[in-house]
Amino acid sequence: MVRSLAVDDLPALDISDIPRDLRRASTELKLEIATPDGVLVHQVQIEKTDQHIGERVWFVCPCCSSRCRVLRFRRGKSCCRSCLGLTYASQRA
Numbered sequence: 205m206v207r208s209l210a211v212d213d214l215p216a217l218d219i220s221d222i223p224r225d226l227r228r229a230s231t232e233l234k235l236e237i238a239t240p241d242g243v244l245v246h247q248v249q250i251e252k253t254d255q256h257i258g259e260r261v262w263f264v265c266p267c268c269s270s271r272c273r274v275l276r277f278r279r280g281k282s283c284c285r286s287c288l289g290l291t292y293a294s295q296r297a
Contacts, residue, residue, distance in 0.1 A: 211290045214276045219250075219263055227261045228252075237277065246282050248275065 217235070219227060226233070227250060235246040249264035251271055262271035265284040272284040 209278075209288070209290050210293045210295075211274075211276065211285055212293060214278050214288070214290070216274050216276050217263075217282075218274045219261055220273075228259075235282070244277070244280060248282065 215237075217237075222233065231250050233248045233250060235244075235248055237244045237246070246266070248266065251262045251264050252259045253262065253271070262273060263275050263284075264270070265272050265275070265287060267281070267283040267287040270284060270286070274285070275282045276285060276288055276290065278288055
């Protein structure tokens with residue numbers, strides 16, 4: 205039986221890991237991520253939504269264009285959890 209990947213199995217970047225002033229001022233970020241195979245370069249869109257006080261900042265998934273707080277990295281791509289078919293460890297049988 206093949207075990208499906210869980211969210212904790214892949215490297216990730218949370219929007220809160222980006223400095224606040226940078227994520228508030230930008231609509232696009234260039235990410236340079238060091239891996240054992242070299243440096244991966246990704247252009248990532250940022251989207252903002254209004255809240256009662258201030259705004260919330262999201263990544264835009266490069267695969268499906270949905271808003272997400274966390275991007276996961278696999279095989280040189282960055283995508284949201286849904287696009288990569290990832291589950292949480294608690295969802296495993």
